[in-house]
Amino acid sequence: xxxxxxxxxxxxxxxxxxxxxxxxxxxxxxxxxxxxxxxxxxxxxxxxxxxxxxxxxxxxxxxxxxxxxxxxxxxxxxxxxxxxxxxxxxxxxxxxxxxxxxxxxxxxxxxxxxxxxxxxxxxxxxxxxxxxxxxxxxxxxxxxxxxxxxxxxxxxxxxxxxxxxxxxxxxxxxxxxxxxxxxxxxxxxxxxxxxxxxxxxxxxxxxxxxxxxxxxxxxxxxxxxxxxxxxxxxxxxxxxxxxxxxxxxxxxxxxxxxxxxxxxxxxxxxxxxxxxxxxxxxxxxxxxxxxxxxxxxxxxxxxxxxxxxxxxxxxxxxxxxxxxxxxxxxxxxxxxxxxxxxxxxxxxxxxxxxxxxxxxxxxxxxxxxxxxxxxxxxxxxxxxxxxxxxxxxxxxxxxxxxxxxxxxxxxxxxxxxxxxxxxxxxxxxxxxxxxxxxxxxxxxxxxxxxxxxxxxxxxxxxxxxxxxxxxxxxxxxxxxxxxxxxxxxxxxxxxxxxxxxxxxxxxxxxxxxxxxxxxxxxxxxxxxxxxxxxxxxxxxxxxxxxxxxxxxxxxxxxxxxxxxxxxxxxxxxxxxxxxxxxxxxxxxxxxxxxxxxxxxxxxxxxxxxxxxxxxxxxxxxxxxxxxxxxxxxxxxxxxxxxxxxxxxxxxxxxxxxxxxxxxxxxxxxxxxxxxxxxxxxxxxxxxxxxxxxxxxxxxxxxxxxxxxxxxxxxxxxxxxxxxxxxxxxxxxxxxxxxxxxxxxxxxxxxxxxxxxxxxxxxxxxxxxxxxxxxxxxxxxxxxxxxxxxxxxxxxxxxxxxxxxxxxxxxxxxxxxxxxxxxxxxxxxxxxxxxxxxxxxxxxxxxxxxxxxxxxxxxxxxxxxxxxxxxxxxxxxxxxxxxxxxxxx
Ligand code: ADP
Ligand code: MG
Ligand code: MG
Numbered sequence: 001x002x003x004x005x006x007x008x009x010x011x012x013x014x015x016x017x018x019x020x021x022x023x024x025x026x027x028x029x030x031x032x033x034x035x036x037x038x039x040x041x042x043x044x045x046x047x048x049x050x051x052x053x054x055x056x057x058x059x060x061x062x063x064x065x066x067x068x069x070x071x072x073x074x075x076x077x078x079x080x081x082x083x084x085x086x087x088x089x090x091x092x093x094x095x096x097x098x099x100x101x102x103x104x105x106x107x108x109x110x111x112x113x114x115x116x117x118x119x120x121x122x123x124x125x126x127x128x129x130x131x132x133x134x135x136x137x138x139x140x141x142x143x144x145x146x147x148x149x150x151x152x153x154x155x156x157x158x159x160x161x162x163x164x165x166x167x168x169x170x171x172x173x174x175x176x177x178x179x180x181x182x183x184x185x186x187x188x189x190x191x192x193x194x195x196x197x198x199x200x201x202x203x204x205x206x207x208x209x210x211x212x213x214x215x216x217x218x219x220x221x222x223x224x225x226x227x228x229x230x231x232x233x234x235x236x237x238x239x240x241x242x243x244x245x246x247x248x249x250x251x252x253x254x255x256x257x258x259x260x261x262x263x264x265x266x267x268x269x270x271x272x273x274x275x276x277x278x279x280x281x282x283x284x285x286x287x288x289x290x291x292x293x294x295x296x297x298x299x300x301x302x303x304x305x306x307x308x309x310x311x312x313x314x315x316x317x318x319x320x321x322x323x324x325x326x327x328x329x330x331x332x333x334x335x336x337x338x339x340x341x342x343x344x345x346x347x348x349x350x351x352x353x354x355x356x357x358x359x360x361x362x363x364x365x366x367x368x369x370x371x372x373x374x375x376x377x378x379x380x381x382x383x384x385x386x387x388x389x390x391x392x393x394x395x396x397x398x399x400x401x402x403x404x405x406x407x408x409x410x411x412x413x414x415x416x417x418x419x420x421x422x423x424x425x426x427x428x429x430x431x432x433x434x435x436x437x438x439x440x441x442x443x444x445x446x447x448x449x450x451x452x453x454x455x456x457x458x459x460x461x462x463x464x465x466x467x468x469x470x471x472x473x474x475x476x477x478x479x480x481x482x483x484x485x486x487x488x489x490x491x492x493x494x495x496x497x498x499x500x501x502x503x504x505x506x507x508x509x510x511x512x513x514x515x516x517x518x519x520x521x522x523x524x525x526x527x528x529x530x531x532x533x534x535x536x537x538x539x540x541x542x543x544x545x546x547x548x549x550x551x552x553x554x555x556x557x558x559x560x561x562x563x564x565x566x567x568x569x570x571x572x573x574x575x576x577x578x579x580x581x582x583x584x585x586x587x588x589x590x591x592x593x594x595x596x597x598x599x600x601x602x603x604x605x606x607x608x609x610x611x612x613x614x615x616x617x618x619x620x621x622x623x624x625x626x627x628x629x630x631x632x633x634x635x636x637x638x639x640x641x642x643x644x645x646x647x648x649x650x651x652x653x654x655x656x657x658x659x660x661x662x663x664x665x666x667x668x669x670x671x672x673x674x675x676x677x678x679x680x681x682x683x684x685x686x687x688x689x690x691x692x693x694x695x696x697x698x699x700x701x702x703x704x705x706x707x708x709x710x711x712x713x714x715x716x717x718x719x720x721x722x723x724x725x726x727x728x729x730x731x732x733x734x735x736x737x738x739x740x741x742x743x744x745x746x747x748x749x750x751x752x753x754x755x756x757x758x759x760x761x762x763x764x765x766x767x768x769x770x771x772x773x774x775x776x777x778x779x780x781x782x783x784x785x786x787x788x789x790x791x792x793x794x795x796x797x798x799x800x801x802x803x804x805x806x807x808x809x810x811x812x813x814x815x816x817x818x819x820x821x822x823x824x825x826x827x828x829x830x831x832x833x834x835x836x837x838x839x840x841x842x843x844x845x846x847x848x849x850x851x852x853x854x855x856x857x858x859x860x861x862x863x864x865x866x867x868x869x870x871x872x873x874x875x876x877x878x879x880x881x882x883x884x885x886x887x888x
Contacts, residue, residue: 004050005068009034009042009244010079022047024239026098029351036330038323038348042079043093043243044072046211048100051237054215061212069207069242076244085203089126090119092136092245095210097217099238102352105223106238107214108147111281112140112245116201120184124177132250134180135172139280141187141199144206148213151194159186171289173278207242214240246347248340249280255341257309258284259294261324262334264356267363271295271324273337275309280340294320319346327351332374333382334364358387366533369540376540377884383537385851385878389413391534392565392870393479396512397524405509406498408459408484410516411470416457416479417510417522420503422491424451428582431455438509440496442489444469446638449577452478453555457511459518461487461496464796471846477561477870479513487518530564538566538873541880547857548864549875550628552844554578556617562869566876569626570618571777571866572717572844575693576634578614579607585639589646590654592636593664597688599654604692611696612703619704619712628715628777628844628866629697630756631690631730632682635673640665674791679720679756683730690718694734698741701749714751715840717777721755724768731772754840758782763824767831775840776832777866778825780847784812787821813846816853826860842866851878858882 006014006023008031020028027045034040046069054061073091077083082091092114097106115123115137124133146153160172163183169175175183191199200206217223218238227234248256257275262268274291276284284291292306293299294317299308310317320339323346327335336354340347356364361383369379393414396402418436421427424447427439431454439455441448443462452458452472457479460469464483473480488497494505503509503520510523528534550571551562559570579588584607591603618627641647641661651658670676683690697714705711718730731753742748754775757763763783766776785792792813802808808817816822825843832839842864847853849871857865858879867875 001064002049003068004047004053004065005044005072006031006047007042007044007072007075009040010075012042012075012079014044020100021236022049022239024048024098024241025100025102025352026096026350027239027241030241030243030349032330033327033348033351036326038326039346040348041244041246042076043241044069044075045098046240046242048237048239051215051218051239052235055219055237059216069211072242076242080244082244084114084207085119086122087118088122090114090122090203092119092123093207093242094245095207095214096241096243097214097238098241099218099232100236101232103223103226103232103238105217105220105226107217108143109281110140110143110147110210112136113144113206113210114203114245115140116203116206118201119203127247127250129250130177131175131180132247134177134184135175135249136247136280138180138184138187141184141191144210145187145191145195145199148209149191149195151191155190155194156187159183159190173289211240211242214238243349246340246342246345246349247280248276248342249278250343251278253313253341253344254278255309255313256280256284257291257294257339257341259320259324259337259339260334260354261328261337262354262360262364262367264334264336264354264360267334267356267360267367269367270297271321272298275341277312313341313344316341316344316346323348328373332368332378334360358384358390361387362391362533362537366536377544379537380541380544380877380880381884383877385874385881388874388877389870390514391528392530392873393477393513394525394527395514396510397526400524402510402517402523403520405501405503405518405520406484406486407516407518408461408481408487409465409470410512410514411465411467411482412458412473412478412480413514414457414477414479415510415512415514415523415525417508417525418456419506419508420496421451421455421505422489422494424448424454426505427451428454438511440487440489441469442491443467444472446634447580449580450582452476457481457513459484459487459509459511461485461489467796468793473513474868474870476558477868479511481511481513481516481518484516484518534873538876541877542566543880544884545876545880546883547854547862547879548842549872549879550626550842550864550866551872552848552866552868554614554618556621558869559618559621562872563621563625565869565872567625567869567872568864569628569713570622571628571842571848571864573618573627573629575611575614575630575632576638578611579632579639581610584610586649586653588639589641589650591689592639592668593650593656593661594654595664597686600686601688603654604688608692608696611693612700615697615700616703619700619714620708623704623708623710623712626713626715628717628754628775628842629693630717630719631680631693633679633719635670635676635678636682637665637668637670637673640668674785680718680726680730681720683718683733684726687729687733690730691733691737694737695741698738698749698751699745701751702741702745702747705747705749706745711749714749715775716751716753717775718753718755718773719779720758720782721769721773722759722761722765724765724772727755727769727772752840756782756844757825757828759786760824763828765831766828767835770832770835770839773832773839774836775842776828778828778841778843778845778862780816780821780825780843780845780853781813782845783824784817784821787824788812788817810852815850816847816856818856822856822860829860829862840864849875851881854878855882855885858886 084091096109120137124130142156145151255277259273263272273294293308296310333353338350365379365382368374396415418438436456438457440459460482510519550569551567552572553559587606594600752774755773756779758779841862844866848865849867
């Protein structure tokens with residue numbers, strides 16, 4: 001026969017021994033606390049397996065459970081010396097739900113179960129406190145009616161209010177025994193009216209009603225929604241805990257409280273929490289009375305008058321502090337605790353690993369390792385890499401007042417204040433004058449890049465977490481709030497409306513990319529702290545990781561940021577953004593619209609010195625480190641002029657007629673540009689473009705080597721290769737150019753030529769391609785698009801349904817599709833290495849900063865990942881965690 005009931009407390013443990021899957025988190029830790037000798041009221045846990053069986057059997061309990069529960073009650077009775085339902089000295093219990101992970105939507109706890117019209121008198125007698133007994137009874141009826149009978153709780157609250165008003169009382173604590181007794185009378189009437197039956201007087205009916213309600217709540221709508229949102233399987237089930245009551249409402253020496261063993265906001269090693277004298281359970285969090293601080297220091301810091309627990313109950317507080325230390329030793333983590341004091345005696349009612357802010361997580365991990373409580377590797381494993389994001393950006397001063405206008409999606413973390421502008425050019429112009437601006441757009445597109453770069457923050461009315469604005473902003477480390485749907489932007493009138501309010505261009509707003517809030521005016525921010533604990537943990541992480549971490553960056557500023565964040569090279573320097581630069585776009589357009597090689601070369605000659613300057617600056621910042629430069633990739637039409645004035649400008653520069661240009665522009669139109677004339681196809685058709693870029697790279701490299709004495713390590717990367725022959729042709733151009741430049745400069749620089757692997761064919765033919773290419777960089781954005789046949793820019797319309805229906809577990813553009821795309825990568829790694837064992841393998845693209853994808857890269861045996869500058873520390877930590885996991 002399967003055992004469903006597990007006893008704990010009073011020196012008895014049925015040996016579920018910390019098994020959260022079986023006993024739920026609460027039950028496992030009650031047993032755990034009791035087992036290390038902490039004062040825990042005795043009780044028993046009905047296992048999660050019962051919950052599953054209950055549903056399998058059509059919501060019925062097996063007969064064997066009755067006997068097991070009776071046995072569990074006997075255990076409690078034996079230890080407390082009280083009997084359940086005994087009119088003279090009744091045992092009261094609490095009935096508490098508890099799944100594996102704490103889960104809103106589950107049944108709320110019922111306290112004081114076992115009271116009825118008879119036992120309440122017995123309780124009054126033995127406690128010598130009538131007021132306490134009737135207070136407990138009224139609490140019980142109210143909770144049971146709400147939670148188990150599911151009656152409307154408004155009527156009970158109203159009855160309490162009326163009772164207090166009648167007596168002229170403000171506080172619950174003002175109520176006398178007689179007042180509570182009268183209220184119990186009113187409560188019972190309400191139950192009868194609403195439920196059609198009198199309040200259950202049989203204590204066993206009460207108990208089974210509550211047990212059934214806990215299991216019933218597992219399939220409540222709220223619980224189901226929560227499980228869906230958090231990926232919790234429906235067959236986990238919840239446990240039920242039945243536990244002897246201890247009473248915090250037995251007068252001035254009794255209390256109830258909640259505490260953390262360390263400060264969950266800062267991580268500081270200081271007891272943190274609140275308690276209430278003469279109160280029970282929820283009173284602390286329910287806001288019925290203002291709770292008091294745990295420690296004197298906290299009380300003084302807050303300038304509060306009411307005595308802290310340390311002052312009001314020094315002995316019990318000392319006991320609590322001793323328990324804190326034992327719990328941290330046992331669970332080796334910061335604990336979140338619920339406790340009750342009954343007439344001076346401390347009782348522990350719950351403990352679990354406490355939730356904490358990113359800053360606290362970092363500090364606690366480092367402190368605990370330094371205290372010897374955990375190892376450094378464990379400290380590294382404990383901090384969620386994604387949480388680091390919060391720490392790397394300036395954040396809003398929590399103490400500063402906020403005038404919230406609206407909110408959107410928290411698309412890119414960090415906070416920024418600035419004057420509102422509605423287009424990229426204005427953003428750039430104002431920023432050049434030293435003004436902080438927030439770029440506000442309905443949505444952004446590649447033409448806005450320069451404005452996004454110039455802006456301190458980006459706000460859009462449309463678009464999700466993977467919209468252009470969100471992705472680019474995250475890449476740049478700019479705070480971004482996207483999809484703020486209530487913004488009505490009137491770019492012509494240069495204003496936006498939100499509700500009743502209108503914000504005009506030039507007015508200041510603040511956005512919080514971590515919460516999605518948009519505020520009027522400036523809100524003070526605080527700068528992140530990158531030294532200290534952050535630096536310590538990152539150093540430990542670096543000691544544990546195998547993967548190198550590079551950055552995706554194309555400006556000296558971004559390269560500098562990334563290097564400061566620990567980047568070990570550039571994994572992807574895109575060159576197209578450089579072409580958008582205001583000073584060059586005309587020459588770029590002239591090149592594209594030229595109808596002869598000669599025309600193109602004329603334009604390219606103008607671009608060469610500019611490109612060389614770009615690379616010179618980047619090489620200077622990255623001296624001694626490898627820099628992978630990707631040759632021009634996007635379809636040419638992205639650079640085309642749109643406005644009349646732009647055509648005129650190009651016509652003048654190139655000395656051709658506007659009409660000719662327009663005709664040529666029309667010719668360049670593509671039906672499906674993503675699969676069109678781009679990548680190395682540009683190099684195949686117009687070799688002079690790549691030749692110019694290669695020349696710029698090698699000239700810059702020679703110049704920097706001459707100037708600094710430290711040669712940069714250029715890695716020239718050819719995009720969108722599908723065949724070996726393409727790479728052959730491109731490599732020849734690059735090598736010839738290198739040779740020519742080295743001859744002119746009288747100096748040779750070591751360099752590599754390699755390719756992106758971003759087409760399935762390239763992955764499959766990696767063996768051949770590696771005969772030419774000296775490195776592969778997996779361009780997983782395009783590889784995902786081309787493998788799934790899904791356009792990232794259009795996926796928004798159906799991706800959510802795909803994730804909801806479990807076709808994808810996560811957005812494959814955020815976290816790599818390890819099965820499909822992953823298989824292609826594994827094939828390419830294997831075939832590439834077979835041809836060229838020393839081949840360098842890395843990944844660029846958004847996935848390079850995603851912890852789950854980084855774990856995949858570790859498993860696939862890549863040499864490095866490359867992430868946007870602000871994601872570099874996240875990648876370093878994630879790479880360390882992946883290495884540690886692989887080690888066990
Ligand atoms: P939750 O999961 O919502 O925290 P709990 O089951 O922990 O619910 O119960 C909430 C509160 O009820 C506890 O913090 C404690 O104050 C009180 N409580 C629960 N069981 C008992 C008990 N046996 N004796 C006294 N108070 C209890
Ligand atoms: Mg609790
Ligand atoms: Mg690509």
